[in-house]
Amino acid sequence: DSGVTQTPKHLITATGQRVTLRCSPRSGDLSVYWYQQSLDQGLQFLIQYYNGEERAKGNILERFSAQQFPDLHSELNLSSLELGDSALYFCASSGLAGKNEQFFGPGTRLTVL
């Protein structure tokens, strides 16, 4: 167990809908990262937050948005869902500056029908 939690574990929804994925980082970690992993694909970096502020952005679609709250948990919002958005979404967290290690949560499997 990495200490990073994600809810829900599974999510099934229809095209055009909107969903919210939630992540709680390890205790004390200030950074949260979101990744998308499509079937048999690699890990695509979406976005990073550090202590509530957006720090880095990857190939995140405009239909996707995220935020990190004062208690450091983070939410990833996916809207106008398409079939191609079906994937595993991972959250990872890391600690203070100088500590690069990222610890991954168990992931949320999103299925868009």
Next chain:
Amino acid sequence: GENVEQHPSTLSVQEGDSAVIKCTYSDSASNYFPWYKQELGKRPQLIIDIRSNVGEKKDQRIAVTLNKTAKHFSLHITETQPEDSAVYFCAASLAGTYKYIFGTGTRLKVLA
């Protein structure tokens, strides 16, 4: 732009043999290189990492080497066991951002 190439995409070895996975990164400012193991449907787990001020690091049957001049790093697994079967990802971290750029993964199969 930032890129990490990983080879091979699949690798089959006999139990007890060694396995080597290679990655090349593009950004010379990268200073941290982790390796993750991901079993089917599970989270990626950090198995070993190396920083740019070190050329080699070993942890039991796993070792990582880094060649900064050539901008490549490799994962070496010796005495492979069936439980080593998984997908392995390399990554390079950009200095100052801690953002990871992942390689495309290597599916390792250890044949009993």
